[in-house]
Amino acid sequence: MASFSSVQRDRPLFETPHQVTTGAASNVSTTIRLSFYSVYYLLNVLFSAELFSFALTLPVFVVCCFNIARIKGSYAKAQDMIWLIVYLFFVIAPCQSLRLGYFDNNGPVGGLYFDDTEIITAELIVFVFLVVASITTVMASELYPGTKQANYRLNDHPLIVLLLLNVLAFLAVVLLEGGIGNVLADRQSRSDGADTPPIATAFLALQAITCFFTCIYFKTRPRGSFIGSIGSFLACVCVILLLLVSQNPYNAARFFLLMAYMPVLLIFLSGRVPVSLFYVGAMFGLIVLMPILNFTSRYGMSLSEASDQINISQYIFKAPFIDVFDMLVYEMRYLYNGPSLHDGPLFLGRKTLGILLFFIPRSIWTSKETLIAQDMGAELVQMGTAGTDNLSLFFAGEFYADLGLVGVAIGAFFVALFLTIFGLKQSTRINGLDLRSYIFMAAAPIVIRGPIGGVIPLLFMQLIVLVALTRAICHRTTLIT
Numbered sequence: 001m002a003s004f005s006s007v008q009r010d011r012p013l014f015e016t017p018h019q020v021t022t023g024a025a026s027n028v029s030t031t032i033r034l035s036f037y038s039v040y041y042l043l044n045v046l047f048s049a050e051l052f053s054f055a056l057t058l059p060v061f062v063v064c065c066f067n068i069a070r071i072k073g074s075y076a077k078a079q080d081m082i083w084l085i086v087y088l089f090f091v092i093a094p095c096q097s098l099r100l101g102y103f104d105n106n107g108p109v110g111g112l113y114f115d116d117t118e119i120i121t122a123e124l125i126v127f128v129f130l131v132v133a134s135i136t137t138v139m140a141s142e143l144y145p146g147t148k149q150a151n152y153r154l155n156d157h158p159l160i161v162l163l164l165l166n167v168l169a170f171l172a173v174v175l176l177e178g179g180i181g182n183v184l185a186d187r188q189s190r191s192d193g194a195d196t197p198p199i200a201t202a203f204l205a206l207q208a209i210t211c212f213f214t215c216i217y218f219k220t221r222p223r224g225s226f227i228g229s230i231g232s233f234l235a236c237v238c239v240i241l242l243l244l245v246s247q248n249p250y251n252a253a254r255f256f257l258l259m260a261y262m263p264v265l266l267i268f269l270s271g272r273v274p275v276s277l278f279y280v281g282a283m284f285g286l287i288v289l290m291p292i293l294n295f296t297s298r299y300g301m302s303l304s305e306a307s308d309q310i311n312i313s314q315y316i317f318k319a320p321f322i323d324v325f326d327m328l329v330y331e332m333r334y335l336y337n338g339p340s341l342h343d344g345p346l347f348l349g350r351k352t353l354g355i356l357l358f359f360i361p362r363s364i365w366t367s368k369e370t371l372i373a374q375d376m377g378a379e380l381v382q383m384g385t386a387g388t389d390n391l392s393l394f395f396a397g398e399f400y401a402d403l404g405l406v407g408v409a410i411g412a413f414f415v416a417l418f419l420t421i422f423g424l425k426q427s428t429r430i431n432g433l434d435l436r437s438y439i440f441m442a443a444a445p446i447v448i449r450g451p452i453g454g455v456i457p458l459l460f461m462q463l464i465v466l467v468a469l470t471r472a473i474c475h476r477t478t479l480i481t
Contacts, residue, residue: 255446
């Protein structure tokens with residue numbers, strides 16, 4: 001088990017444990033990161049993109065490379081996931097799908113023509129957000145270089161408490177979601193009115209976090225008696241099996257599957273995923289795993305049936321089911337040219353306020369603003385181009401809906417400041433493993449995809465449960481400032 005005294009100071013945001021690398025190794029990792037971004041972008045520019053798409057995405061590509069070059073260490077971390085998702089959504093996807101004003105990816109705005117002003121404004125929103133966030137991160141890192149790092153150890157014999165909480169949370173999730181039959185059904189076959197109630201999100205978070213803690217205990221506990229080892233192994237198997245029931249590939253949303261299982265994988269790898277392996281795995285997930293899960297979870301297909309539906313060679317230059325930039329472009333039409341039901345094109349803070357106070361039920365706050373992504377989704381469903389109003393929207397677009405580009409800049413400043421200070425000034429490890437960073441890394445794809453008001457509750461509840469359990473069943477060992 002890792003020695004807590006060996007943890008290094010002044011680590012970057014969400015650095016994984018045991019990150020002790022030489023300068024040469026760090027330079028190699030930086031080269032790998034930049035090579036992946038540059039080569040894949042160049043291939044798409046040469047074989048897929050229009051000249052307009054190339055010019056459109058080049059500024060955002062440069063910002064991505066700047067931030068990727070700042071990441072130190074040979075193991076992947078949360079920053080790698082964040083910037084990879086931004087890169088795929090706002091650089092690669094427009095290159096692959098934008099053709100003469102149309103998006104040819106069979107997404108929710110397929111068949112709709114967009115003029116250059118709408119497209120450029122959407123990419124400008126992304127660029128302004130990323131530039132302001134990057135500047136804020138650099139300045140905050142310089143002003144607050146230190147790290148307050150708290151190390152915790154699980155108390156002796158916590159398995160009974162963890163197992164009890166895990167089973168109770170699982171039973172609550174099953175009950176609140178309409179029974180085991182409904183839990184195991186694919187999303188197309190679920191009974192009417194079976195939407196997950198808000199309280200079920202809290203129990204799902206409790207189930208996930210107790211599973212993560214159990215895996216940490218099994219992974220890091222001192223190897224003592226045979227009976228103790230078997231007990232921790234069986235407990236670990238039990239909580240993972242229960243998680244497979246409540247969040248299984250045949251009904252759960254693909255991004256929520258990442259939030260359920262990526263932290264488990266990172267725990268067993270001690271967070272040490274080489275950068276090269278991370279990017280290979282990311283490409284496999286993009287062109288193989290995510291398309292398969294789309295068919296299994298949405299339509300109840302078997303793995304073999306879902307595999308027959310995908311075309312790996314085609315997906316290299318046309319990644320499927322990425323429509324985040326499409327919806328950001330459509331927002332420009334919705335705000336300025338569509339039949340939106342509000343006075344003027346902007347909401348003057350009402351949308352952001354509704355997001356910040358997401359935990360207040362609409363039954364109590366009857367005038368609470370709806371999510372703009374759902375507003376647009378309802379319009380697209382009525383037009384017949386989308387099959388559901390549960391559509392994506394990058395949260396910078398939600399800031400824009402309130403105050404235009406000024407709102408984007410303000411939102412970027414506060415988001416970057418919170419994440420930077422939160423990571424630089426407060427780092428918490430449990431038995432040497434940075435569980436919080438694993439959770440952030442797993443949640444990054446769905447949070448960036450958005451809409452944030454629809455996806456933030458699970459992450460928020462996971463962090464609340466993480467803090468509560470850390471205080472309840474762990475004791476602090478060291479505090480490094």
